[in-house]
Amino acid sequence: MEELLVFLELLGTAAFAVSGAMTALRRSLDPLGVVVLGLITAVGGGVLRDLLLGITPPKIFDDPLSVSIAVAVSVAAYLPPVCRWLMRSTILFEKLLLAADSVGLGLFVVVGTQLAFQNLPEGKWFAVAFLGTVTGVGGSILRDVLVRDVPYIFRKHIYALAALAGAVVWILCHLYLNDTAALLLGSTVVMVIRFLAAHFRWSLPPAKVPEE
């Protein structure tokens, strides 16, 4: 179980690093900028989660493996053949970015939910779900704010609801099945919701406002 948790967090770190590096590529940052944004996106959610749970210093700071993976993935994304491949069409680029971000989100939500559960008193389900959701979306918000994009969470594919659904599924599976199922099903739910939302262009009607 503990190994699955570590593995999923590592996978989520890599996925968020891809999304950060791709965002940096789109902004034409230099290679160091690509690595820095990949790394910040990859570790941001976990750092926020640990700070909120009172775990200091955040574990990522003593985890050379995760950091190395995030850096390696970001460097790889910058390499000309990979970069060219990623960039060969805007539509494909957006789909890959969505995929990387969704995988990262799904995994960080369930890992965050489980760690919140382990660090809070028994029965605080509201707090567990809320913390899991927040720590899942943290890295993505940080990534977008740093390059001055409007964060995904405000505009894309029912982002916050997908994260919340994943946390709730984790809790239900934890109560009625087991934690392995909770991790796998919870993250799958997040990814499936986001892919469906993107594929069928689910969107909510924006408020109508007069011209400014």
Added chain:
Amino acid sequence: MEELLVFLELLGTAAFAVSGAMTALRRSLDPLGVVVLGLITAVGGGVLRDLLLGITPPKIFDDPLSVSIAVAVSVAAYLPPVCRWLMRSTILFEKLLLAADSVGLGLFVVVGTQLAFQNLPEGKWFAVAFLGTVTGVGGSILRDVLVRDVPYIFRKHIYALAALAGAVVWILCHLYLNDTAALLLGSTVVMVIRFLAAHFRWSLPPAKVPEE
């Protein structure tokens, strides 16, 4: 006393939720974006305050009532009749946004100052005032950064000075009157300063800079 504190924090949460939801409406975000920004604005200052004071996890995460109120207020702001009413004139909209933000600021400053006082060693008045000010302005900064506005604190109506004045008034009332007076007078001072500054268009001369 403790009840007054809880009540004022709840009222401040609702006021900041209104300001966040209105900011989201102005940006034509979808309803989920309106709720997310309302919620982040409402809880942001309190989370920052608790992290700075070493209270983990921040209390808001175990406070379904505050979160529900912030969500309900944000949903209400999005409802077409309310939204239309809010938007019927730009000038009115700006005044309502200013009012919501000022009420939230005033209440969060005094609540933050009191909590800083309760969590710090006796006599640390500088730290109490500084923490109260910072935790008051935190939610508003987060709101504006997330939608890429220049934060109020850099441009509006002597924002930071009003917050600091509220914290100082809280301390003076605490020393020479009582804590109920401190909460009520401190928050009133913040709101009055901001309303006067807005009404009389008090402003400080920007630095003159050559064209870039």
Added chain:
Amino acid sequence: MEELLVFLELLGTAAFAVSGAMTALRRSLDPLGVVVLGLITAVGGGVLRDLLLGITPPKIFDDPLSVSIAVAVSVAAYLPPVCRWLMRSTILFEKLLLAADSVGLGLFVVVGTQLAFQNLPEGKWFAVAFLGTVTGVGGSILRDVLVRDVPYIFRKHIYALAALAGAVVWILCHLYLNDTAALLLGSTVVMVIRFLAAHFRWSLPPAKVPEE
């Protein structure tokens, strides 16, 4: 030793306050905005560092001297004669901003590295270097995000590498020389790398991307 640490942190605080105030001047903020941005830039890195190390409330909140210096420096930068002198040429302005930012970065990296070392178990060199780097760059990222600039760290003069090099030099000096040398040499390395990078316009090739 302890005195040198305090002195260097104070000097770094002043330097970052200058960089924040100058950034605010360039944006034509009013004097209160200049002071607020100077102060946030000056204290931001230290607050982030203390939160990551679990030191709450962050020490700056009980340090009227540092805060007064940051405020005084920011006020001074706004004074018409100083402001006019700073602004008399764009090239000079950029050089002074770079200098202030580099001095602040160098000093905060070594101070952050040393404090991380003192607050972590013996031998956690990876964590010490990582925390030192992060806490060095924190204030500058905050400054740029708040006024909606793309942070220096993504675009300027191998910013992150210079900070990392300073942290590594601190560790090497600590192991083979002494802590005074570590503080002085580490910060010097950061500044020299950044001045050389700026002078010789070292830059890394941005990724080539198709038009959007």
